[in-house]
Amino acid sequence: MARQQGWFALLIALVISAFLLCINLPFQLGLDLRGGSQLTLEVQALNPNEQIKSEQLEAVQSVLDRRVNGLGVAESSLRTIGTNQLILELPGEQEPSKAARVLGKTALLEFRKQKINTKSEMQRLQRIRSQVNNIDLYKKASKDNKSELIENKKIGEQVNDLRVALGLANSSLNEHDQIDQIRQKVNSEIVELFEPSSLTGSDLVSAGRRQEQNLTSWEVTLAFNQDGGEKFASLTKSIAGSDRLLGIILDGESISEASVGEQFKVAGITGGSATISGNFTAESARELEVQLRGGSLPLPVSIVQVRTIGPTLGVDNIRRSLIAALLGLSLVAIFMVSFYRLAGFIAIFALSFYALFNIAIYALIPVTLTLPGVAGFVLSIGMAVDANVLIFERVKDELRRGNTLIRSIETGFSQAFSSIIDGHITTLISCISLFYLGTGFVKGFAATLGIGVFISLFTALSCTRVLLRFFMSYKSLRKTTNFLSENQLPKQLT
Amino acid sequence: MSFTPKNLNVKYTFNVSRNRSKVWLISGFAVLISFLGFFFSWTNQSIGFPLRPGFDFTGGTQIILERKCDSECNKITTINISEAFNNAKFSNQETSQKLFDARIQFLDGYKSLLIRSPELSPSESKEVIESIEFVAGPLEDGGQSVESIGPTLGAKLLQTTLISLLVAFSCVAIYISIRFDRMFSLYALLALFHDVLIVCGVFSWLGIINEVEVNSLFAVALLTIAGYSVNDTVVVFDRIREINKQESRMNFKQKVDFAVSATLTRTLYTSGTTLLPLIALIFFGGTTLYWFAIALALGVVVGSWSSIALVPSLLTLRKEN
Numbered sequence: 154m155a156r157q158q159g160w161f162a163l164l165i166a167l168v169i170s171a172f173l174l175c176i177n178l179p180f181q182l183g184l185d186l187r188g189g190s191q192l193t194l195e196v197q198a199l200n201p202n203e204q205i206k207s208e209q210l211e212a213v214q215s216v217l218d219r220r221v222n223g224l225g226v227a228e229s230s231l232r233t234i235g236t237n238q239l240i241l242e243l244p245g246e247q248e249p250s251k252a253a254r255v256l257g258k259t260a261l262l263e264f265r266k267q268k269i270n271t272k273s274e275m276q277r278l279q280r281i282r283s284q285v286n287n288i289d290l291y292k293k294a295s296k297d298n299k300s301e302l303i304e305n306k307k308i309g310e311q312v313n314d315l316r317v318a319l320g321l322a323n324s325s326l327n328e329h330d331q332i333d334q335i336r337q338k339v340n341s342e343i344v345e346l347f348e349p350s351s352l353t354g355s356d357l358v359s360a361g362r363r364q365e366q367n368l369t370s371w372e373v374t375l376a377f378n379q380d381g382g383e384k385f386a387s388l389t390k391s392i393a394g395s396d397r398l399l400g401i402i403l404d405g406e407s408i409s410e411a412s413v414g415e416q417f418k419v420a421g422i423t424g425g426s427a428t429i430s431g432n433f434t435a436e437s438a439r440e441l442e443v444q445l446r447g448g449s450l451p452l453p454v455s456i457v458q459v460r461t462i463g464p465t466l467g468v469d470n471i472r473r474s475l476i477a478a479l480l481g482l483s484l485v486a487i488f489m490v491s492f493y494r495l496a497g498f499i500a501i502f503a504l505s506f507y508a509l510f511n512i513a514i515y516a517l518i519p520v521t522l523t524l525p526g527v528a529g530f531v532l533s534i535g536m537a538v539d540a541n542v543l544i545f546e547r548v549k550d551e552l553r554r555g556n557t558l559i560r561s562i563e564t565g566f567s568q569a570f571s572s573i574i575d576g577h578i579t580t581l582i583s584c585i586s587l588f589y590l591g592t593g594f595v596k597g598f599a600a601t602l603g604i605g606v607f608i609s610l611f612t613a614l615s616c617t618r619v620l621l622r623f624f625m626s627y628k629s630l631r632k633t634t635n636f637l638s639e640n641q642l643p644k645q646l647t
Numbered sequence: 648m649s650f651t652p653k654n655l656n657v658k659y660t661f662n663v664s665r666n667r668s669k670v671w672l673i674s675g676f677a678v679l680i681s682f683l684g685f686f687f688s689w690t691n692q693s694i695g696f697p698l699r700p701g702f703d704f705t706g707g708t709q710i711i712l713e714r715k716c717d718s719e720c721n722k723i724t725t726i727n728i729s730e731a732f733n734n735a736k737f738s739n740q741e742t743s744q745k746l747f748d749a750r751i752q753f754l755d756g757y758k759s760l761l762i763r764s765p766e767l768s769p770s771e772s773k774e775v776i777e778s779i780e781f782v783a784g785p786l787e788d789g790g791q792s793v794e795s796i797g798p799t800l801g802a803k804l805l806q807t808t809l810i811s812l813l814v815a816f817s818c819v820a821i822y823i824s825i826r827f828d829r830m831f832s833l834y835a836l837l838a839l840f841h842d843v844l845i846v847c848g849v850f851s852w853l854g855i856i857n858e859v860e861v862n863s864l865f866a867v868a869l870l871t872i873a874g875y876s877v878n879d880t881v882v883v884f885d886r887i888r889e890i891n892k893q894e895s896r897m898n899f900k901q902k903v904d905f906a907v908s909a910t911l912t913r914t915l916y917t918s919g920t921t922l923l924p925l926i927a928l929i930f931f932g933g934t935t936l937y938w939f940a941i942a943l944a945l946g947v948v949v950g951s952w953s954s955i956a957l958v959p960s961l962l963t964l965r966k967e968n
Contacts, residue, residue, distance in 0.1 A: 250769035329740055457797035459769050463790045473933040481924025488920055524935055525867055531928060535921030546913045572885040575826060576878040582822055583815040583874040590811035598867050
């Protein structure tokens with residue numbers, strides 16, 4: 154009897170520590186339960202026939218990791234899936250478009266100096282560009298007010314003029330696409346006016362941003378390494394005081410053209426730092442900063458899946474699955490007590506411990522709980538009950554054959570053992586293959602179900618047993634009728 | 648200690664070997680109906696597939712919006728939404744074209760709105776939501792979900808799911824043939840295919856009649872059903888093996904019958920206790936898990952049938968030990 158109580162004390166200690174674990178460790182809730190965005194990114198090989206190497210995927214991940222950190226979303230996570238995919242989770246983020254913009258860019262930064270004798274051409278293109286921007290601003294303003302465009306015709310004429318100025322042929326494109334086409338044309342022509350240099354984003358050590366003195370716009374600050382600082386000095390020296398500009402080109406697009414003052418004629422801009430001012434808003438300056446600081450992507454990436462779940466939808470999901478889990482558990486409890494009496498009552502204890510241990514393990518590993526994961530947990534309750542049912546049925550069988558209670562219980566456990574093991578192992582096998590081969594939430598489901606199967610083995614074979622033995626050490630509970638109704642007992646005993 | 652059925656008082660509530668032709672008829676009929684479902688679904692022009700594939704297999708964007716209404720939501724029609732799409736000024740011309748193929752559906756009595764369209768970029772989705780807000784607004788702040796999935800990802804998802812299904816099956820078959828015997832593992836696999844087939848069949852009919860789609864959650868449900876089916880069957884196998892060791896006087900048929908009778912209560916109880924949480928999930932789990940829970944519940948019922956009736960009836964085909 155002392156031994157039984159020793160085991161019982163151990164069980165209680167386990168339960169208490171599991172309980173403490175649950176309280177003290179935070180749960181990892183999946184995005185479907187807490188709200189947020191999930192982006193799946195696919196890395197593209199430069200050559201379609203080529204496979205992405207794992208080093209390449211790692212390199213892309215480290216660049217993206219730095220960019221994601223720059224976004225400043227708390228608890229974001231980025232992990233690789235398969236050979237060419239990355240999954241980015243941004244809890245709480247409701248506008249994935251911002252993240253998508255920052256992540257997808259290659260962020261290849263170049264510093265180029267303007268070619269000789271292209272001043273007038275540059276000015277003409279810059280003028281066209283500002284006209285295009287004005288049209289866009291005007292259209293945006295009228296769209297925000299949800300009013301009709303009054304000067305629609307005038308814009309059409311302007312666009313047409315610009316097209317003629319750039320020598321673009323007539324086309325059937327709509328106005329929006331026409332403006333896009335003009336912008337692209339202007340941009341490529343501006344980039345054409347610069348000659349490449351050896352100074353690129355790889356010479357950068359850091360990037361930052363600050364508000365310009367006029368307080369209306371932002372600028373991005375750059376710091377080069379020593380080598381880059383020297384290159385920058387010689388580059389600026391060569392064009393200082395001339396009418397040639399310094400072009401800052403990102404992903405083949407000119408984001409800023411700056412003039413270098415007369416005073417840098419002797420040594421160029423030294424000190425290894427520079428600023429880009431290109432009419433940035435706080436937001437766009439931050440995006441550029443994030444991209445530059447993260448470095449350039451070795452391979453292009455594209456976004457293949459985006460999920461956004463609103464926070465109240467997530468809370469609603471938790472509430473609903475909690476209700477389902479609790480209701481399911483209590484129905485099972487009623488079922489067990491009405492069919493197995495005292496044993497059923499003990500099984501409820503064992504099942505509650507089962508649920509508690511499960512949750513403790515989720516917090517300990519940690520398992521990210523998703524909606525399918527919760528479903529897996531609810532389902533594993535069914536399996537945990539099965540083990541108890543197998544045992545109690547055997548106990549009943551033994552009692553019907555006229556065995557004593559204690560002996561029936563012991564035999565019941567030992568006879569149910571092989572069925573329990575076989576049943577659990579077959580489920581475990583499918584869980585393991587699902588976990589290794591499945592993706593995303595299939596994995597979450599397999600993880601919770603697999604953990605459930607393991608713990609169910611433990612609770613059925615030890616918790617139920619320890620509890621049953623403990624209760625049986627009290628003489629008042631050691632009655633056959635606590636397990637089986639009288640009319641089912643063999644005659645000689647009643 | 649003798650171990651005979653008489654001693655145990657087991658009532659032959661269900662005699663498998665005597666009823667096996669009935670069992671086969673029922674199972675065969677169910678499988679036939681399932682195949683008919685696949686056939687009709689495949690030849691159906693709007694489906695063209697044995698089961699109606701959900702958007703995570705075909706690719707596209709699904710937007711679910713919750714409307715903010717006090718007690719009752721004012722009724723708007725899908726035509727209102729389409730008009731809103733037509734009037735909206737999207738910054739990308741293609742957006743309107745994509746929305747031309749969009750499917751619009753109201754859920755929960757006009758409270759939520761589901762739009763499914765070809766794949767939209769995050770910024771496009773945002774504009775689409777804004778255009779809807781114009782007619783269906785105000786919208787509940789946190790009650791939106793946007794899911795976009797590229798077509799290649801969907802195909803890959805299907806592929807990996809099928810591979811994991813096959814690997815799981817073969818591993819389980821190997822385990823059973825080691826623990827029991829090769830015929831047992833063959834029958835268990837047969838039962839598993841039978842269960843999965845029938846659940847798929849029901850969903851193909853649901854897809855034809857009720858436009859129910861299968862998604863990757865459904866694939867997860869199938870895997871679970873497969874696991875459950877085997878688990879259930881193994882318990883019967885275990886009992887047969889046990890009786891085989893203890894009883895020499897019975898012939899194999901009798902042993903099978905006895906094993907089924909002895910495990911019948913357990914199988915029914917276990918199915919019952921697994922069904923209870925699933926039923927709770929069906930009624931309270933919300934739309935996301937609704938069809939998932941139904942598929943699982945169906946699988947539990949079919950799985951119990953195959954382990955009580957189908958597998959033992961196949962086993963009785965064998966004459967000797």
